[in-house]
Amino acid sequence: MLEFQKGNVPAxxxxxxxxxxxxxxxxxxxxxxxxxxxxxxxxxxIKVHRSGSSYRPQAKFQTWIYTIAKxxxxxxxxxxxxxxxxLDQDVDGEDGAxxxxxxxxxxxxxxQVLQRQETAVIVQEAVxxxxxxxxLAVILRRYERLSYEAIAETMGCSPEAVKSLLNRAKENLKVxxxxxxxxxxx
Amino acid sequence: MKCxxxxxxxxxxxxxxxxxxxxxxxxxxxxxxRACQLEVRAYESSWEMLDSxxxxxxxxxxxxxxxxxxxxxxxxxxxxxxGLRQALTNRQLVPVYAAVCTLLIVGAFTLKTTxxxxxxxEVLAVLPSDELDMVANLDxxxxxxxxxxxxxxxxxxxxxxxxx
Numbered sequence: 001m002l003e004f005q006k007g008n009v010p011a012x013x014x015x016x017x018x019x020x021x022x023x024x025x026x027x028x029x030x031x032x033x034x035x036x037x038x039x040x041x042x043x044x045x046i047k048v049h050r051s052g053s054s055y056r057p058q059a060k061f062q063t064w065i066y067t068i069a070k071x072x073x074x075x076x077x078x079x080x081x082x083x084x085x086x087l088d089q090d091v092d093g094e095d096g097a098x099x100x101x102x103x104x105x106x107x108x109x110x111x112q113v114l115q116r117q118e119t120a121v122i123v124q125e126a127v128x129x130x131x132x133x134x135x136l137a138v139i140l141r142r143y144e145r146l147s148y149e150a151i152a153e154t155m156g157c158s159p160e161a162v163k164s165l166l167n168r169a170k171e172n173l174k175v176x177x178x179x180x181x182x183x184x185x186x
Numbered sequence: 187m188k189c190x191x192x193x194x195x196x197x198x199x200x201x202x203x204x205x206x207x208x209x210x211x212x213x214x215x216x217x218x219x220r221a222c223q224l225e226v227r228a229y230e231s232s233w234e235m236l237d238s239x240x241x242x243x244x245x246x247x248x249x250x251x252x253x254x255x256x257x258x259x260x261x262x263x264x265x266x267x268x269g270l271r272q273a274l275t276n277r278q279l280v281p282v283y284a285a286v287c288t289l290l291i292v293g294a295f296t297l298k299t300t301x302x303x304x305x306x307x308e309v310l311a312v313l314p315s316d317e318l319d320m321v322a323n324l325d326x327x328x329x330x331x332x333x334x335x336x337x338x339x340x341x342x343x344x345x346x347x348x349x350x
Binding site: 013016017020021024025028029034037038041042045046049116119120123124127138142143163166167170171173174176177178180 | 197198200201203228229231232233235236238239240241242243244245248249251252255256259
């Protein structure tokens with residue numbers, strides 16, 4: 001980012017290639033829609049690009065960019081109509097997106113693939129049903145692998161508050177996913 | 187440690203947030219309690235199950251799309267003007283705009299009437315003559331009480347000096 005501030009445009013692309021997928025997946029898990037997540041990810045980097053001259057390295061770049069993504073995602077969720085994900089619908093609106101979620105379909109038995117897809121839908125529903133703050137903490141901790149301190153900075157709260165949110169989220173997830181816990185191991 | 191106590195600490199134990207003494211008590215109880223073992227396993231399994239929701243891949247041309255989008259992205263003031271233009275041309279909002287304009291006109295008129303500064307010559311022209319005299323001789327009016335008792339005051343001096 002500092003290189004970009006000095007006018008090094010390729011440095012920005014390097015930054016983008018490093019963080020784009022993570023920001024995309026963060027937005028996707030938070031808003032629940034792929035197209036919206038793509039738009040949001042692009043908007044995040046437009047903001048980063050436009051803030052180039054005013055950026056100050058007071059916080060880690062990672063924390064800063066996740067904070068931007070969080071704010072844009074929160075705005076998007078509050079303004080769009082949420083559509084509940086059900087087992088009867090595709091995980092995503094596009095036919096191609098389902099395949100992208102699979103690690104390697106050719107290496108797995110079709111029954112296992114189907115089971116994984118169903119589990120993914122149920123997990124997505126469970127995470128989406130969490131209160132906003134708990135959902136945010138789960139996505140940042142479980143999927144983005146941020147530390148408690150980084151999550152706290154992104155969410156604007158203390159690390160203890162983050163731990164408390166995650167503990168409550170784990171209780172809620174255990175309840176919502178308990179009916180899947182008796183499924184046979186793969 | 188009892189089961190009820192342990193169940194409250196499961197998330198913290200799994201997060202590594204218990205102190206060593208609490209963690210030891212926790213493990214000690216777990217060794218002998220099948221129910222708590224299953225409960226802890228349920229927490230662990232539900233947390234691990236989140237892995238089934240896998241990442242998506244970005245669009246292959248996301249960098250190219252970004253640069254195109256950046257070029258066409260309007261500065262904030264242009265977006266604001268575009269938003270205002272859209273709002274003002276929205277037919278459904280015409281009654282609202284009419285109501286606001288009416289309120290503004292009535293309010294401006296009321297304010298003008300209340301704080302209007304009148305021309306002094308116009309004010310003087312409509313005053314009755316006795317009020318006009320009073321205004322012209324304001325100092326005398328302020329001391330009217332003294333003036334009206336002036337004869338008595340003169341006599342008072344004579345009365346006081348009478349003994350002398």
